[in-house]
Amino acid sequence: MNLLPALLSLAWALACPSPLGAAPAVPPPRESAELAARYEAVSTPQFIQGQKLISLLSIEPGDSVLDLGCGTGRLTEQVAKLVGPQGKVVGIDPSVHRIAIAKQREAAGLSFQVAGSDDLASFASGSFDRVYLNYVFHWIDKKEETLRQIYRILKPGGRIGISTGRKDQPSQVRELIRDSIREVLGKVPPDLFVSAFHLTPRELRSLAEQAGFRIVDFQILPFSDYAKDPEDVIAFLSASSSGRFLSGVGEDRRERILSVLKQKLSKIQTNRGIVMEHPAMLLVGEKPR
Numbered sequence: 083m084n085l086l087p088a089l090l091s092l093a094w095a096l097a098c099p100s101p102l103g104a105a106p107a108v109p110p111p112r113e114s115a116e117l118a119a120r121y122e123a124v125s126t127p128q129f130i131q132g133q134k135l136i137s138l139l140s141i142e143p144g145d146s147v148l149d150l151g152c153g154t155g156r157l158t159e160q161v162a163k164l165v166g167p168q169g170k171v172v173g174i175d176p177s178v179h180r181i182a183i184a185k186q187r188e189a190a191g192l193s194f195q196v197a198g199s200d201d202l203a204s205f206a207s208g209s210f211d212r213v214y215l216n217y218v219f220h221w222i223d224k225k226e227e228t229l230r231q232i233y234r235i236l237k238p239g240g241r242i243g244i245s246t247g248r249k250d251q252p253s254q255v256r257e258l259i260r261d262s263i264r265e266v267l268g269k270v271p272p273d274l275f276v277s278a279f280h281l282t283p284r285e286l287r288s289l290a291e292q293a294g295f296r297i298v299d300f301q302i303l304p305f306s307d308y309a310k311d312p313e314d315v316i317a318f319l320s321a322s323s324s325g326r327f328l329s330g331v332g333e334d335r336r337e338r339i340l341s342v343l344k345q346k347l348s349k350i351q352t353n354r355g356i357v358m359e360h361p362a363m364l365l366v367g368e369k370p371r
């Protein structure tokens with residue numbers, strides 16, 4: 083048996099304890115050029131929810147905007163159109179493969195860099211009108227420090243926008259994943275298939291307020307679409323999680339869980355496909371003037 087993945091996960095868990103205490107660390111990403119390309123193809127749910135977030139941020143021509151965790155830059159490119167030629171949009175993401183795709187979108191006023199939430203110290207204080215994170219916050223472990231840095235790099239009156247998954251989010255697909263894991267492992271290790279860093283609505287609001295933001299808007303937005311078939315569901319979950327989906331259990335058991343899961347998913351397949359729910363919490367906060 084190949085023990086390397088399990089050892090890597092263990093090393094990651096020991097090296098990165100969660101600041102929120104109870105939650106264990108998630109396995110490290112397993113990004114590849116192929117997964118990044120697949121994310122570009124399957125990220126329409128994130129793109130649709132991201133457009134709602136952007137509409138709440140009142141972005142204006144000439145604004146300077148940071149897209150933190152921009153992925154392949156689909157939404158960032160839209161935002162660049164809003165700020166126009168007088169504005170500036172920077173997209174950053176720790177995945178070199180995603181940034182390689184995003185860089186093909188670069189244009190006047192729109193640039194991308196490989197960097198993540200741990201690198202915000204390199205931006206000058208008061209340098210952005212807007213900073214947003216679309217479906218990223220639930221992958222960030224050092225949330226308090228990240229919010230502190232975002233507060234610093236925003237101008238007074240500047241706004242933060244966060245769309246993120248919920249810890250307590252009900253979904254039929256999630257239930258089937260849970261059942262499949264239980265069938266193979268005999269138990270469901272906490273946070274095996276969703277990020278350990280998900281928050282409840284109350285936790286998200288309170289973190290933003292503690293960082294000094296005035297909450298301007300907070301919404302829970304339901305959204306669902308269809309995956310074509312079980313393979314399509316698994317492709318979405320793998321690409322969206324940067325390859326972390328079920329990566330903490332070792333290859334043999336992962337394959338067994340996936341096989342059970344595919345059978346269960348095929349039972350809920352309809353003519354239109356399999357319903358996938360992607361609800362998001364949307365928060366907009368303002369740095370007081």
Ligand SMILES: C[S@@+](CC[C@H](N)C(=O)[O-])C[C@H]1O[C@@H](n2cnc3c(N)ncnc32)[C@H](O)[C@@H]1O
Pocket residue numbers: 125128129132150151152153154156157174175176177180197198199200215216217218221222223322323324
């Ligand atoms: C679900 S994708 C969302 C991508 C993009 N925002 C979108 O709307 O399509 C999550 C992204 O968060 C990035 N990410 C993970 N950890 C991060 C961190 N600590 N700082 C910044 N980005 C991070 C991943 O590389 C990935 O591109």
